[in-house]
Amino acid sequence: MARVHYGEIEGDSRGFYALLGALGALILAGLGASWYMEHNGHYVTGMSNRIVWGMPHVFAIFLIVAASGVLNVASIASVFGRELYKPLARLSGLLALTLLAGGLAVLVLDLGRPERLIVAMTHYNFKSIFAWNIFLYTGFYAIVALYLWTMFERRMNDYSKPAGLFAFVWRLILTTGTGSIFGFLVAREPYASALLAPMFIIMSFSFGLAIFVLVLMAACRWTGRPLGDVVLRRLRNLLGVFVATVLYFVAVHHLTNLYIARQYDIERFFLWDGGIYTALFWFGQVLIGGVLPLALLFGTTSRRAFAAAAVCVILGGLAQLYVLIIGGQAYPQLMFPEKEVSSSFFDGVVAAYAPSLPEVALGVGGVALALALTAVALKVLPFLPRSLADGDVDSAAA
Amino acid sequence: MSPDRRQFLGWGAAAAAGTVLAPVIRLIDLAQARSPQEAASALQRWGLLIDITKCADCDECVTACHEENGVTGHGRPETDAQWIRKVSLRDKRTGYAQTLPLMCQHCEHPPCVDVCPTGASFKRDDGIVLVDKHTCIGCRYCVMACPYGARSFIHETVSGQKSDVPRGKGTVESCTLCVHRVDRGETPACVEACNRDGGKAMVFGDLNDPSAEIHRRLRSEPSTQVRADLALNTGVRYQGL
Numbered sequence: 001m002a003r004v005h006y007g008e009i010e011g012d013s014r015g016f017y018a019l020l021g022a023l024g025a026l027i028l029a030g031l032g033a034s035w036y037m038e039h040n041g042h043y044v045t046g047m048s049n050r051i052v053w054g055m056p057h058v059f060a061i062f063l064i065v066a067a068s069g070v071l072n073v074a075s076i077a078s079v080f081g082r083e084l085y086k087p088l089a090r091l092s093g094l095l096a097l098t099l100l101a102g103g104l105a106v107l108v109l110d111l112g113r114p115e116r117l118i119v120a121m122t123h124y125n126f127k128s129i130f131a132w133n134i135f136l137y138t139g140f141y142a143i144v145a146l147y148l149w150t151m152f153e154r155r156m157n158d159y160s161k162p163a164g165l166f167a168f169v170w171r172l173i174l175t176t177g178t179g180s181i182f183g184f185l186v187a188r189e190p191y192a193s194a195l196l197a198p199m200f201i202i203m204s205f206s207f208g209l210a211i212f213v214l215v216l217m218a219a220c221r222w223t224g225r226p227l228g229d230v231v232l233r234r235l236r237n238l239l240g241v242f243v244a245t246v247l248y249f250v251a252v253h254h255l256t257n258l259y260i261a262r263q264y265d266i267e268r269f270f271l272w273d274g275g276i277y278t279a280l281f282w283f284g285q286v287l288i289g290g291v292l293p294l295a296l297l298f299g300t301t302s303r304r305a306f307a308a309a310a311v312c313v314i315l316g317g318l319a320q321l322y323v324l325i326i327g328g329q330a331y332p333q334l335m336f337p338e339k340e341v342s343s344s345f346f347d348g349v350v351a352a353y354a355p356s357l358p359e360v361a362l363g364v365g366g367v368a369l370a371l372a373l374t375a376v377a378l379k380v381l382p383f384l385p386r387s388l389a390d391g392d393v394d395s396a397a398a
Numbered sequence: 399m400s401p402d403r404r405q406f407l408g409w410g411a412a413a414a415a416g417t418v419l420a421p422v423i424r425l426i427d428l429a430q431a432r433s434p435q436e437a438a439s440a441l442q443r444w445g446l447l448i449d450i451t452k453c454a455d456c457d458e459c460v461t462a463c464h465e466e467n468g469v470t471g472h473g474r475p476e477t478d479a480q481w482i483r484k485v486s487l488r489d490k491r492t493g494y495a496q497t498l499p500l501m502c503q504h505c506e507h508p509p510c511v512d513v514c515p516t517g518a519s520f521k522r523d524d525g526i527v528l529v530d531k532h533t534c535i536g537c538r539y540c541v542m543a544c545p546y547g548a549r550s551f552i553h554e555t556v557s558g559q560k561s562d563v564p565r566g567k568g569t570v571e572s573c574t575l576c577v578h579r580v581d582r583g584e585t586p587a588c589v590e591a592c593n594r595d596g597g598k599a600m601v602f603g604d605l606n607d608p609s610a611e612i613h614r615r616l617r618s619e620p621s622t623q624v625r626a627d628l629a630l631n632t633g634v635r636y637q638g639l
Binding site: 112 | 474477
């Protein structure tokens, strides 16, 4: 194909600085929220001894999952040899790094003792998936950085395929690790399932691509770079397939549970009478995050509808993680079958949880951090092609 | 030598030997006991046996535990720590009502220890599951993993700590089986209170020691573990459940 020309964005417009200013304000709000929570203790949040992972974890896991998924675009180019995706590969690698940075920042700042991060770096229990994840995340940084280098440095271009393959395998393991954080929790029926690992992988494909599409559209529009229909059509179909596959995995997960007598009550909770969790499942996860995007992606052709579908996928993804993470904790743990259980520690009842402002601010701050890092990186290094117009890319699309 | 004299010498020798031997035997005894500096040993497996048919409708064990360990609340039940709690059970079909104390079950294969990224959650050789307050980073993964809801996250600054029981905001904690008392050869506060003011439902002891009451009763009477399906081999056993 014709040589792709990349270029830094100018990044000196009023709009660029307004964007950075707004993101900076959100980052500061997130940092402030974190300081507030650490200073007072977590009682000022909506979290409790029954819901120990709250809104920050929804955002953090969303960003971490999306980070590994967004690299898919580059993998399709390098590993699967699709030339059309090649001009998008650098941005894909960049977003993988920045989204992971945002997610990890949220995760770390929500720790009870964030200042002890050094302890987590020096004391390892290798039976813990968290401990593996520390290596998987830091390794991901190194490998994606290397991968980006093989893309940027002309003399290294030949190595971008093996580097891409390595990064692809690594990210599959990484998301397996993220899914297994929940999948290996044998004592909690809503989680304990090997299905969660592959489900998290396909969720990462979907969430990551949705973010990629929106960032690509915004970057091209705001910098006046042409973005042709050929590229978008491909991404559109790809996102449609991913969204449908997520729905498939969700259906299989619930159908499996519906077959296990011990799990009847859990399914009843999530699918029928779980209040906010049932509502978020059907309206957030399934309707907004699944059915609506599919209709927009396959029933319309407009670019605006594509963008709307991507936004829906992100909102639906957040709803899905909310239902899984918080709903899964809210549902009482089964300790005494066939007994009504009650105690001063909220045994036997659905735990109450309402997200607090600091939690949301911290989560949104993580998103803002990822986007701000992306914007600055686009200005510093040539991540973005000068043109993705049909004539410039479709020769390779055949 | 007259028989009297011979007898006298015999008694004398025996007395002398006794005087010399007794401290030696005592010394051997002392040498075999575990000093506070000595590491816990897998020769012991500390545990509790709780007969819930005797468990009275009181909370002496809870009060004693929280008193002993300096666990105080802030009037916020959702976030206040609870190391032990009374759980009420009611059979869904028959309405048969029971009550029992629930705390860390000191599993042989504790899920909290498996998931802890830094190894702050750990099990002593004698089976007591603890949190190292210096390496806990407050990630709460152990709380997610515990099948018994036994762990609490410290949601705010703690005051009035006991010197034997360090606590700290932003870390996780749970029943220590009163490890500081056990290491002094005493029984946990909950057991002491139950036997003094409660239904005398709790027995503490070494599950490995054939002469211990807990071992004898587990050998001769039926007992259950909560969530036995998980095969965690809990150190806390129940009767009458």
